Amino acid sequence: MMGQQLKMFKIFNTESLMSLNNIFGPNNIVGFDKTNIVGIKYDYENNQLKYIMQKVPFTLTQQLIITSQHFVDMIEKIGSKGFRSNIDLNMELPDDEIKQLNEYIFRISKAQTDKKLYKELIYDEIIRLEDEFGAEIESVSFTVQNKRIKFKNNGIVFADEDSFEVAGEVLSY
Secondary structure, X not given: OOXXXXXXXXXXXXXXXXXXXXXXXXXXXXXXXXXXEEXXXXXXXXXXXXXXXXXXXXXXEEEOOOOHHHHHHHHHHHHHOOOOOEEEEOOOOOHHHHHHHHHHHXXXXXXXXXXXXXXXXXXXXXXXXXXXXXXXXXEEEEEEOOEEEEEEOOOEEEEOHHHHHXXXXXXXX
């Protein structure tokens, strides 16, 4: 099981970060290097997601929603680190419909591949699945050092504390 759940937000400036630290406490805020994205830790006992959404100052922040294009960028980043992405769609599709997409995702994680080409192919295939079936990516996950990191389209990330840095590198697009 993954250790920590984070709800991701874009922050507009350092004032936003200070405000979040004051509201939730610095121990509950995870900043990601080279991004304007922060995660707020939540759980189902003390710091519930509902509580976070009520307390977040939306004048200083914006919810991170991960679109198909962002997911494709993340799949490329994960692949360029030599890891294999797993995707979950919002619906079941016949294996032969997602076979090509899975093949491209497999290929982008190989060392000697044209990452840009496969990124385009993955994006085109996702658009095709959206158009033909209404299928959308619900989450992208990968495993690093036997620890799973999962990004959901609603801006929630599941990861262990010691995986936050890798998660941040994938998020920076």
